[in-house]
Amino acid sequence: MAKESGRLTTLSVKNACTGKHFDGGGLYLEVMPSGSRIWRLKYRIAGRETRATFGAYPEVSLTEARDRRSKARAQLRDGIDPNAAKAERAVAAQRDAGAAFTKVAAYWLASRKLGWADETHRKAEYVLKTYLAPKLKRHSIATLTTPQAKLALAGIPPSLALKARGYLNNIVEFAILEGLREDGRLLSLRGAVPKVEKGHIPAAVDVADVRAVATAINDYPILVTRAALTLAMLTAQRPGNVVSMEWAEVDLDAAEWSIPANKMKTRHAHVVPLSRQAIDELDGMLAHTKGKQYVFPALYRQNTPHLHRDALSNALRKMGFQGKHATHGFRGMFRTVARERLNIPADVLEAQLAHAKRNEIQKAYDRTQFLAERHSAMQRWANYLSTIRSDSGNVLPMRQKSG
Structure with a gap:
């Protein structure tokens, strides 16, 4: 591994001319003809030389670039390619963004449009928008837990709470099928909604x-x-x-x-x-x-x-x-x-x-x-x-x- 030399300073980075300016440990600042300054790390993995990009100066400071170099070197010691780890994080972030509860719930509801009567679809949409979405809008379907779901069900009128519980379970199953949640990770909501004795719909019969x-x-x-x-x-x-x-x-x-x-x-x-x-x-x-x-x-x-x-x-x-x-x-x-x-x-x-x-x-x-x-x-x-x-x-x- 290259020796840490600390050759760059904040002033030298700011005044660097076109070319590559090394800081040790494989880290260097590349100044492009356009004037942009890019932090890069040169390293070898499986006998092959490659480079990782850490961002642009001054958004990424010299101190932050060195910190990223240290973390990347630690990954290399564990046999992890920093570029591959970065790509995995990007995929995970994209997956998490797509797994926001409100987005997945909307996809699920749209998927039921052709299979439901209009009134059934209207009722599900009403329960989602009125009760579930406001409470779960900051949650990801990938990490939604049973206690969080149970808390969202609290306060929903008894006549709609059972339906809301069913919708939550269906949304989670939909997310699993779409690869947005770990396979088999279902919610355990039995008993989460107080049991209500069903009565007859009020009707004049006398x-x-x-x-x-x-x-x-x-x-x-x-x-x-x-x-x-x-x-x-x-x-x-x-x-x-x-x-x-x-x-x-x-x-x-x-x-x-x-x-x-x-x-x-x-x-x-x-x-x-x-x-x-x-x-x-x-x-x-x-x-x-x-x-x-x-x-x-x-x-x-x-x-x-x-x-x-x-x-x-x-x-x-x-x-x-x-x-x-x-x-x-x-x-x-x-x-x-x-x-x-x-x-x-x-x-x-x-x-x-x-x-x-x-x-x-x-x-x-x-x-x-x-x-x-x-x-x-x-x-x-x-x-x-x-x-x-x-x-x-x-x-x-x-x-x-x-x-």
Whole structure:
């Protein structure tokens, strides 16, 4: 190894002319014709002479250059090529930059776009942006630990915490598949989220409660919200599907609404029969959104191109139904009341709700849609709602239970 001589000084480095100026131990300053000054180290590895670059003067001072030389010489004593180690650090830094939690989470979410219904994707995006990203934005997916993930889950509403935990596990698995995290290094989040007893979604199912909901919606002052709530009640479709209804999906002459597969939770296209009352609501919206893409336009500062589903929830709360009837509760209302009061067959009700088949055989072979039966059932349902909306209306009796 070359002897340390300390031949350079700060002044000599500053005034050095074009050429190579050695400091000992293989370190030298190369002054280029352009005037730039580059620190280099000449060394041999495996019998081959090569050079490492330590940066430019004055960004790298003489003292720092000597420190880097000492570290490089220590690596050489251990049989490590300083240039190879530098390249590995650069790759690791690039990998770490690409492994930032927010970046990987965004990649994961984008990869699920084609495999999920729009509403499912919206919910995952909401949980990530609102709860997980703010807490984990300074973390790398490569080094994210279970305690850090558990801390991020703290404070998330119980209804979303379980989903957030699932998203975190999925993001980590995605990172492993993409080579951004060590193979097999999963999170251990079992028990990280307090167990919450699942309850039924609030839904009006008693006649008096159904009458109260139907009457309040009929009297709600905001036209767009009132019409959307009415369609949700008349069709028993998911709130996200209702607010994102497009005119291209509606055939008023055939009295049908065709929801494309990408909007459905089951990933199967769904035809929804429309009663005369539903057609009337849509006719009323034509004056406001005819020629537009969406049936129900956005209100105020909503960040969606159509009415936001939260507008429906807010309206129900304003009407006094918080904890008593939710927007998703229209489905439970229909499933219970239409069966008990109108004696509509369960298979027809399930087909209208577009519930997934219960087992693999049904999923594979049962394509029954009961479309004709559902046209009749939805008209009966709409008539029933119209009847009970009036206090003086005749309430249809409970069906008689057999046996």
